[in-house]
Amino acid sequence: MDLRVRALQTILVEKGYVEPAALDHIIEAYETRIGPHIGANAVAKAWNDPVFKASLLADATKAIGVFGRVGDHLVAVENTPQVHNMVVCTLCSCYPWDVLGLPPVWYKSFAYRSRAVKEPRSVLADFGITLPASTQIRVWDSTAETRFLVVPMRPTGTDGWREEKLALLVTRDSMIGTGLAKKPDEVA
Protein backbone atom coordinates (compact mmCIF):
# COMPACT_ATOMS: atom_id res chain seq x y z
CA MET A 1 0.00 0.00 0.00
CA ASP A 2 2.81 2.35 0.86
CA LEU A 3 4.13 2.37 -2.73
CA ARG A 4 0.67 2.71 -4.27
CA VAL A 5 -0.27 5.62 -2.06
CA ARG A 6 3.05 7.35 -2.63
CA ALA A 7 2.67 6.90 -6.39
CA LEU A 8 -0.79 8.50 -6.35
CA GLN A 9 0.52 11.38 -4.27
CA THR A 10 3.31 11.93 -6.82
CA ILE A 11 0.70 12.04 -9.59
CA LEU A 12 -1.51 14.52 -7.74
CA VAL A 13 1.48 16.75 -7.00
CA GLU A 14 2.85 16.57 -10.54
CA LYS A 15 -0.56 17.42 -11.98
CA GLY A 16 -0.71 20.46 -9.75
CA TYR A 17 -3.74 19.33 -7.69
CA VAL A 18 -2.16 19.36 -4.26
CA GLU A 19 0.77 20.93 -2.47
CA PRO A 20 2.70 18.23 -0.54
CA ALA A 21 3.21 20.52 2.46
CA ALA A 22 -0.56 20.96 2.72
CA LEU A 23 -1.04 17.19 2.99
CA ASP A 24 1.60 16.99 5.72
CA HIS A 25 -0.15 19.82 7.51
CA ILE A 26 -3.48 17.93 7.51
CA ILE A 27 -1.82 14.78 8.90
CA GLU A 28 0.03 16.79 11.53
CA ALA A 29 -3.17 18.52 12.67
CA TYR A 30 -4.83 15.18 13.47
CA GLU A 31 -1.66 13.79 15.05
CA THR A 32 -1.02 16.75 17.31
CA ARG A 33 -3.81 19.34 17.58
CA ILE A 34 -7.24 17.83 17.05
CA GLY A 35 -8.07 15.07 19.49
CA PRO A 36 -10.17 13.95 22.45
CA HIS A 37 -8.67 16.63 24.71
CA ILE A 38 -11.07 19.11 23.08
CA GLY A 39 -14.11 17.09 24.09
CA ALA A 40 -12.59 16.28 27.49
CA ASN A 41 -12.15 19.97 28.31
CA ALA A 42 -15.79 20.61 27.46
CA VAL A 43 -17.02 17.69 29.58
CA ALA A 44 -14.87 18.79 32.55
CA LYS A 45 -16.24 22.30 32.31
CA ALA A 46 -19.78 20.95 32.12
CA TRP A 47 -19.17 18.94 35.31
CA ASN A 48 -18.13 22.07 37.18
CA ASP A 49 -20.35 24.71 35.62
CA PRO A 50 -24.12 24.08 35.42
CA VAL A 51 -24.67 27.09 33.17
CA PHE A 52 -22.10 25.78 30.68
CA LYS A 53 -23.60 22.30 30.91
CA ALA A 54 -27.03 23.66 30.04
CA SER A 55 -25.63 25.52 27.05
CA LEU A 56 -23.65 22.45 25.96
CA LEU A 57 -26.75 20.26 25.99
CA ALA A 58 -28.75 22.99 24.23
CA ASP A 59 -26.23 23.76 21.45
CA ALA A 60 -22.93 21.90 21.63
CA THR A 61 -21.47 23.56 18.53
CA LYS A 62 -21.86 26.98 20.08
CA ALA A 63 -20.80 25.96 23.58
CA ILE A 64 -17.64 24.08 22.55
CA GLY A 65 -16.65 26.89 20.19
CA VAL A 66 -14.56 28.29 23.05
CA PHE A 67 -12.32 25.17 23.03
CA GLY A 68 -11.73 24.80 19.33
CA ARG A 69 -13.23 25.16 15.90
CA VAL A 70 -16.35 23.06 15.93
CA GLY A 71 -18.61 22.44 12.97
CA ASP A 72 -22.36 22.74 12.97
CA HIS A 73 -24.86 20.14 14.14
CA LEU A 74 -22.92 18.81 17.14
CA VAL A 75 -25.25 17.36 19.77
CA ALA A 76 -24.10 16.60 23.33
CA VAL A 77 -26.04 13.97 25.27
CA GLU A 78 -25.75 13.33 28.98
CA ASN A 79 -25.31 9.97 30.68
CA THR A 80 -27.26 9.49 33.90
CA PRO A 81 -27.96 6.50 36.15
CA GLN A 82 -31.17 6.07 34.13
CA VAL A 83 -29.84 6.44 30.56
CA HIS A 84 -26.52 5.44 29.03
CA ASN A 85 -25.84 6.95 25.61
CA MET A 86 -23.62 5.29 23.02
CA VAL A 87 -22.71 6.50 19.52
CA VAL A 88 -22.18 4.53 16.31
CA CYS A 89 -22.36 5.00 12.56
CA THR A 90 -23.64 1.77 11.03
CA LEU A 91 -23.44 3.04 7.42
CA CYS A 92 -19.86 4.35 7.31
CA SER A 93 -18.01 5.61 10.36
CA CYS A 94 -19.26 9.16 11.03
CA TYR A 95 -17.59 10.51 14.14
CA PRO A 96 -17.23 13.94 15.75
CA TRP A 97 -13.73 14.61 14.36
CA ASP A 98 -13.81 18.24 15.54
CA VAL A 99 -13.98 17.29 19.20
CA LEU A 100 -12.51 13.76 19.35
CA GLY A 101 -10.03 13.68 16.46
CA LEU A 102 -9.93 10.68 14.12
CA PRO A 103 -11.85 7.58 15.20
CA PRO A 104 -10.07 4.51 16.60
CA VAL A 105 -9.95 1.33 14.52
CA TRP A 106 -12.57 -0.43 16.65
CA TYR A 107 -15.12 2.34 16.00
CA LYS A 108 -14.73 1.73 12.26
CA SER A 109 -14.75 -2.07 12.63
CA PHE A 110 -17.50 -4.18 11.11
CA ALA A 111 -18.05 -5.76 14.54
CA TYR A 112 -18.85 -2.43 16.19
CA ARG A 113 -20.91 -1.05 13.31
CA SER A 114 -23.02 -4.21 13.05
CA ARG A 115 -23.53 -4.96 16.74
CA ALA A 116 -23.88 -1.58 18.47
CA VAL A 117 -27.51 -1.08 17.43
CA LYS A 118 -28.55 -4.66 18.18
CA GLU A 119 -26.60 -5.81 21.21
CA PRO A 120 -24.96 -2.78 22.83
CA ARG A 121 -24.74 -4.47 26.23
CA SER A 122 -22.75 -7.26 24.67
CA VAL A 123 -20.53 -4.66 22.94
CA LEU A 124 -20.04 -2.87 26.26
CA ALA A 125 -18.95 -6.20 27.75
CA ASP A 126 -16.13 -6.27 25.15
CA PHE A 127 -14.96 -3.02 26.79
CA GLY A 128 -15.28 -4.52 30.27
CA ILE A 129 -18.39 -2.49 31.08
CA THR A 130 -21.53 -3.92 32.66
CA LEU A 131 -24.45 -1.60 33.34
CA PRO A 132 -27.46 -2.31 35.56
CA ALA A 133 -30.39 -3.97 33.75
CA SER A 134 -32.50 -1.01 34.85
CA THR A 135 -30.36 1.46 32.88
CA GLN A 136 -31.78 2.27 29.48
CA ILE A 137 -29.22 2.01 26.68
CA ARG A 138 -29.69 4.68 24.06
CA VAL A 139 -27.76 4.12 20.85
CA TRP A 140 -27.39 7.05 18.46
CA ASP A 141 -26.80 5.92 14.87
CA SER A 142 -25.09 8.85 13.09
CA THR A 143 -26.98 8.56 9.82
CA ALA A 144 -26.93 12.27 8.86
CA GLU A 145 -24.55 15.21 9.37
CA THR A 146 -25.42 15.56 13.04
CA ARG A 147 -22.57 14.40 15.29
CA PHE A 148 -22.84 13.23 18.87
CA LEU A 149 -20.72 13.71 21.96
CA VAL A 150 -21.53 11.79 25.12
CA VAL A 151 -21.13 13.61 28.44
CA PRO A 152 -20.18 10.78 30.82
CA MET A 153 -21.21 10.75 34.46
CA ARG A 154 -18.86 12.54 36.82
CA PRO A 155 -17.04 10.04 39.04
CA THR A 156 -17.60 10.25 42.76
CA GLY A 157 -14.75 11.51 44.93
CA THR A 158 -13.97 14.46 42.66
CA ASP A 159 -15.66 17.24 44.59
CA GLY A 160 -13.71 20.47 44.44
CA TRP A 161 -11.48 19.31 41.55
CA ARG A 162 -10.47 21.96 39.03
CA GLU A 163 -11.43 21.53 35.39
CA GLU A 164 -7.85 20.77 34.28
CA LYS A 165 -7.70 17.85 36.70
CA LEU A 166 -11.22 16.64 35.89
CA ALA A 167 -10.38 16.59 32.18
CA LEU A 168 -7.78 13.87 32.87
CA LEU A 169 -10.65 11.57 33.88
CA VAL A 170 -12.54 12.03 30.62
CA THR A 171 -11.47 9.30 28.20
CA ARG A 172 -12.20 9.22 24.50
CA ASP A 173 -14.27 6.05 24.94
CA SER A 174 -16.34 7.68 27.68
CA MET A 175 -17.33 10.38 25.18
CA ILE A 176 -18.38 7.72 22.62
CA GLY A 177 -20.27 5.81 25.29
CA THR A 178 -18.20 2.62 25.24
CA GLY A 179 -16.44 3.58 28.43
CA LEU A 180 -16.96 5.38 31.71
CA ALA A 181 -14.92 8.29 33.04
CA LYS A 182 -11.87 7.20 35.03
CA LYS A 183 -12.08 6.99 38.81
CA PRO A 184 -9.97 9.46 40.82
CA ASP A 185 -7.48 6.75 41.82
CA GLU A 186 -6.80 5.91 38.14
CA VAL A 187 -5.00 9.21 37.59
CA ALA A 188 -1.85 10.20 39.38
Added chain:
Amino acid sequence: MDGIHDMGGMDGFGKVVPEPNEPVFHQRWEGAAMAMSRAIGASGAWNIDQGRYGIELLAPRVYLSSSYYKRWFLRLEQMLLQRKLVDADEIAAGRGLRPGPPLKRGKFTHADVERIMKRGSFGRPELAPARYKPGDRVRARNIHPKGHTRLPRYVRGHLGTVERLHGCHVFPDSVVLGKGEDPQWLYTVCFEGRELWGDDAESGLIVSIDAFEPYLEPV
Protein backbone atom coordinates in the same frame (compact mmCIF):
# COMPACT_ATOMS: atom_id res chain seq x y z
CA MET B 1 -28.44 0.78 -2.33
CA ASP B 2 -28.84 -2.32 -0.21
CA GLY B 3 -25.08 -2.68 0.03
CA ILE B 4 -22.56 -4.35 2.29
CA HIS B 5 -21.87 -0.98 3.94
CA ASP B 6 -25.29 -1.06 5.63
CA MET B 7 -24.14 -3.23 8.52
CA GLY B 8 -26.49 -2.42 11.40
CA GLY B 9 -27.78 -5.64 12.97
CA MET B 10 -25.62 -8.12 11.07
CA ASP B 11 -24.03 -11.02 12.94
CA GLY B 12 -20.75 -12.79 12.49
CA PHE B 13 -18.13 -10.04 12.69
CA GLY B 14 -16.89 -11.13 16.08
CA LYS B 15 -15.83 -9.17 19.12
CA VAL B 16 -15.00 -5.48 19.27
CA VAL B 17 -11.29 -5.26 20.05
CA PRO B 18 -10.12 -1.94 21.52
CA GLU B 19 -6.39 -1.25 21.15
CA PRO B 20 -4.73 0.36 24.19
CA ASN B 21 -2.73 3.51 23.37
CA GLU B 22 -3.73 3.33 19.73
CA PRO B 23 -1.74 5.64 17.42
CA VAL B 24 -3.66 8.06 15.17
CA PHE B 25 -2.28 6.23 12.13
CA HIS B 26 -0.82 2.72 12.14
CA GLN B 27 1.11 3.26 8.92
CA ARG B 28 2.35 6.33 7.15
CA TRP B 29 0.25 5.70 4.03
CA GLU B 30 -2.97 5.85 6.04
CA GLY B 31 -2.36 9.50 6.84
CA ALA B 32 -1.47 10.25 3.23
CA ALA B 33 -4.60 8.50 1.92
CA MET B 34 -6.75 10.47 4.38
CA ALA B 35 -5.06 13.79 3.60
CA MET B 36 -5.25 13.34 -0.19
CA SER B 37 -8.92 12.40 0.03
CA ARG B 38 -9.72 15.44 2.14
CA ALA B 39 -7.69 17.75 -0.10
CA ILE B 40 -9.21 16.56 -3.39
CA GLY B 41 -12.71 16.67 -1.91
CA ALA B 42 -12.14 20.18 -0.58
CA SER B 43 -10.95 21.29 -4.00
CA GLY B 44 -14.41 20.59 -5.34
CA ALA B 45 -13.88 17.27 -7.15
CA TRP B 46 -16.72 15.70 -5.16
CA ASN B 47 -18.71 16.33 -2.00
CA ILE B 48 -19.20 14.28 1.15
CA ASP B 49 -22.26 12.41 -0.13
CA GLN B 50 -20.70 11.51 -3.47
CA GLY B 51 -17.60 10.42 -1.60
CA ARG B 52 -19.60 8.11 0.70
CA TYR B 53 -21.39 6.64 -2.30
CA GLY B 54 -17.97 6.04 -3.88
CA ILE B 55 -17.12 3.74 -0.97
CA GLU B 56 -20.52 2.02 -1.12
CA LEU B 57 -19.83 1.17 -4.77
CA LEU B 58 -16.73 -0.88 -3.91
CA ALA B 59 -17.40 -4.58 -4.61
CA PRO B 60 -18.54 -6.32 -1.40
CA ARG B 61 -15.54 -8.64 -1.36
CA VAL B 62 -13.22 -5.63 -1.69
CA TYR B 63 -15.12 -3.68 0.96
CA LEU B 64 -14.95 -6.56 3.43
CA SER B 65 -11.27 -7.31 2.89
CA SER B 66 -9.99 -3.71 2.99
CA SER B 67 -9.19 -1.60 6.01
CA TYR B 68 -10.94 1.75 6.52
CA TYR B 69 -8.15 3.83 4.98
CA LYS B 70 -7.64 1.32 2.19
CA ARG B 71 -11.31 1.79 1.29
CA TRP B 72 -10.65 5.55 1.28
CA PHE B 73 -7.68 5.06 -1.02
CA LEU B 74 -9.53 2.77 -3.46
CA ARG B 75 -12.42 5.25 -3.57
CA LEU B 76 -9.99 8.10 -4.25
CA GLU B 77 -8.33 6.25 -7.12
CA GLN B 78 -11.69 5.22 -8.65
CA MET B 79 -13.22 8.69 -8.44
CA LEU B 80 -10.12 10.41 -9.83
CA LEU B 81 -10.27 8.04 -12.81
CA GLN B 82 -14.05 8.47 -13.31
CA ARG B 83 -13.73 12.24 -13.31
CA LYS B 84 -10.72 12.00 -15.64
CA LEU B 85 -8.61 13.98 -13.20
CA VAL B 86 -6.07 11.16 -13.42
CA ASP B 87 -5.69 8.64 -16.25
CA ALA B 88 -5.15 4.88 -15.97
CA ASP B 89 -1.75 5.07 -17.67
CA GLU B 90 -0.65 7.59 -15.05
CA ILE B 91 -1.66 5.21 -12.25
CA ALA B 92 0.28 2.45 -14.02
CA ALA B 93 3.33 4.69 -14.48
CA GLY B 94 3.14 6.13 -10.98
CA ARG B 95 3.59 9.67 -12.27
CA GLY B 96 1.71 12.47 -13.96
CA LEU B 97 2.03 12.23 -17.74
CA ARG B 98 -0.03 15.23 -18.81
CA PRO B 99 -1.80 18.24 -17.35
CA GLY B 100 -5.29 17.38 -16.05
CA PRO B 101 -8.50 19.40 -16.06
CA PRO B 102 -8.48 22.07 -13.35
CA LEU B 103 -10.12 21.42 -10.00
CA LYS B 104 -13.20 23.53 -9.27
CA ARG B 105 -11.50 25.41 -6.43
CA GLY B 106 -7.97 25.12 -7.81
CA LYS B 107 -4.87 23.56 -6.30
CA PHE B 108 -5.14 22.55 -2.63
CA THR B 109 -2.50 24.52 -0.76
CA HIS B 110 -1.34 25.17 2.76
CA ALA B 111 -3.73 28.10 2.96
CA ASP B 112 -6.72 25.75 2.51
CA VAL B 113 -5.90 23.46 5.43
CA GLU B 114 -7.54 25.45 8.22
CA ARG B 115 -10.75 25.69 6.22
CA ILE B 116 -11.18 21.93 6.16
CA MET B 117 -10.30 21.47 9.83
CA LYS B 118 -13.82 22.64 10.62
CA ARG B 119 -16.75 20.63 9.34
CA GLY B 120 -18.94 22.20 6.72
CA SER B 121 -22.49 23.25 7.44
CA PHE B 122 -25.31 21.19 5.99
CA GLY B 123 -28.21 23.22 7.42
CA ARG B 124 -30.32 25.11 4.89
CA PRO B 125 -33.22 27.59 5.10
CA GLU B 126 -36.64 26.03 5.67
CA LEU B 127 -38.70 25.85 2.51
CA ALA B 128 -41.82 24.33 4.08
CA PRO B 129 -43.11 23.67 7.60
CA ALA B 130 -42.02 20.43 9.26
CA ARG B 131 -44.50 17.61 8.77
CA TYR B 132 -43.76 16.03 12.15
CA LYS B 133 -43.18 17.24 15.69
CA PRO B 134 -41.59 15.63 18.75
CA GLY B 135 -43.76 12.82 20.06
CA ASP B 136 -45.30 11.95 16.69
CA ARG B 137 -45.41 8.28 15.78
CA VAL B 138 -43.90 7.58 12.38
CA ARG B 139 -42.94 4.59 10.28
CA ALA B 140 -39.59 4.38 8.50
CA ARG B 141 -40.57 3.80 4.89
CA ASN B 142 -39.87 0.46 3.28
CA ILE B 143 -37.80 1.81 0.41
CA HIS B 144 -34.88 0.27 -1.44
CA PRO B 145 -33.38 2.92 -3.69
CA LYS B 146 -30.59 1.73 -5.97
CA GLY B 147 -28.64 4.95 -5.37
CA HIS B 148 -27.32 6.48 -2.16
CA THR B 149 -29.50 6.68 0.93
CA ARG B 150 -28.89 7.23 4.62
CA LEU B 151 -31.88 5.19 5.76
CA PRO B 152 -30.40 2.00 7.21
CA ARG B 153 -32.12 -1.29 6.37
CA TYR B 154 -32.64 -2.34 9.97
CA VAL B 155 -35.23 0.38 10.64
CA ARG B 156 -37.17 0.18 7.37
CA GLY B 157 -40.82 -0.65 7.91
CA HIS B 158 -40.52 -0.12 11.66
CA LEU B 159 -42.44 2.19 13.96
CA GLY B 160 -40.66 4.95 15.79
CA THR B 161 -41.21 8.21 17.63
CA VAL B 162 -39.93 11.61 16.60
CA GLU B 163 -37.71 13.01 19.35
CA ARG B 164 -35.93 16.07 17.93
CA LEU B 165 -36.00 18.35 14.92
CA HIS B 166 -32.69 19.55 13.48
CA GLY B 167 -33.96 21.99 10.87
CA CYS B 168 -33.60 21.47 7.13
CA HIS B 169 -30.46 19.76 5.83
CA VAL B 170 -28.94 18.90 2.47
CA PHE B 171 -30.61 15.65 1.31
CA PRO B 172 -27.86 13.14 0.44
CA ASP B 173 -30.11 10.94 -1.72
CA SER B 174 -30.81 13.88 -4.03
CA VAL B 175 -27.22 15.12 -4.14
CA VAL B 176 -25.90 11.76 -5.32
CA LEU B 177 -28.63 11.51 -7.97
CA GLY B 178 -27.34 14.81 -9.33
CA LYS B 179 -30.62 16.55 -8.48
CA GLY B 180 -29.14 19.18 -6.19
CA GLU B 181 -29.35 19.74 -2.43
CA ASP B 182 -33.16 19.52 -2.19
CA PRO B 183 -33.08 20.38 1.57
CA GLN B 184 -35.35 18.29 3.80
CA TRP B 185 -36.35 18.38 7.44
CA LEU B 186 -34.13 16.19 9.58
CA TYR B 187 -35.47 14.39 12.66
CA THR B 188 -34.04 12.20 15.38
CA VAL B 189 -36.40 9.21 15.43
CA CYS B 190 -36.31 6.63 18.25
CA PHE B 191 -37.08 2.94 17.86
CA GLU B 192 -37.57 0.55 20.74
CA GLY B 193 -35.33 -2.49 20.79
CA ARG B 194 -38.28 -4.89 20.64
CA GLU B 195 -39.72 -3.13 17.60
CA LEU B 196 -36.45 -3.71 15.74
CA TRP B 197 -35.26 -7.05 17.07
CA GLY B 198 -38.39 -8.69 18.52
CA ASP B 199 -37.97 -11.12 21.39
CA ASP B 200 -34.22 -11.22 20.76
CA ALA B 201 -33.79 -7.56 21.76
CA GLU B 202 -31.63 -6.71 24.74
CA SER B 203 -33.54 -5.15 27.64
CA GLY B 204 -34.02 -1.40 27.82
CA LEU B 205 -32.71 -0.61 24.34
CA ILE B 206 -33.64 2.48 22.35
CA VAL B 207 -31.96 3.11 18.99
CA SER B 208 -32.25 6.39 17.16
CA ILE B 209 -31.39 7.40 13.64
CA ASP B 210 -31.40 10.83 12.09
CA ALA B 211 -34.01 10.59 9.36
CA PHE B 212 -34.79 12.97 6.53
CA GLU B 213 -38.50 13.66 6.14
CA PRO B 214 -38.87 11.60 2.92
CA TYR B 215 -37.70 8.54 4.89
CA LEU B 216 -40.78 8.73 7.12
CA GLU B 217 -44.52 8.20 6.79
CA PRO B 218 -47.24 9.10 9.30
CA VAL B 219 -48.89 6.37 11.34
